């Protein structure tokens with residue numbers, strides 16, 4: 001496997017990251033996960049634009065342009081012969097003697113490499129169980145930051161409960177999952193948390209909102225309570241790797257009939273259609 005390391009393609013063993021890298025010590029950096037289908041990036045522009053936004057929000061100046069990065073990532077998947085899978089990329093503020101504050105002029109450390117991603121086909125058909133957990137993260141969840149400690153803790157709780165995801169609640173309001181956005185269907189209207197500082201505005205989420213509009217499916221970006229979540233007709237979660245995943249059980253309680261809902265299946269179909277449309281033009 002070749003890794004894109006500060007603009008060069010090198011073996012993993014050649015990626016020397018310092019013990020005082022600020023990503024390693026402080027989680028001082030940002031990242032993206034991008035899906036590749038049929039040898040083609042899906043929504044690459046959108047992911048790279050979000051990376052630049054995340055970096056800008058933490059005042060990290062990236063030493064390349066969006067276009068340069070896109071070109072290098074395209075080369076990375078060719079070199080590694082990635083057909084179906086993903087790319088993980090992260091950039092940290094750089095290396096400096098350990099102090100919370102930093103001086104200008106640090107050299108950001110960039111890495112990108114292929115991630116194996118298996119399309120969770122079976123779970124997409126049958127639906128998954130999830131748990132709920134308190135959302136104890138910081139208040140800038142709109143930044144895709146490397147600080148994932150609480151996400152990790154809540155996801156581990158889900159894993160130990162044999163659940164696919166933990167849906168997070170802040171003050172009784174559903175924000176998002178630890179690695180996904182949450183959608184609730186009630187009386188044929190689709191609800192999802194507004195894109196504020198309390199959630200990551202998922203690239204999948206944004207694409208779905210476009211598809212809802214195109215298909216004339218009514219939706220509202222509106223806060224939903226835990227009660228509304230548990231009494232929903234349908235629930236689904238979305239992410240780059242899970243795509244559109246039906247949620248059929250929450251905290252041991254069935255949602256609707258306990259099977260993937262009708263509208264959820266329509267949304268899945270529309271999303272798969274869009275993926276094909278975007279990634280079959282090689």
Ligand code: PDD
Pocket residue numbers: 033151176177178179180181199200201202203204205238239240241
């Ligand atoms: N997770 N919310 C959070 C907290 C996330 O970490 C993610 C993505 C999403 C969905 O965003 P998108 O549709 O752009 O993937 C929402 C990635 C996949 C991860 O950390 O592995």
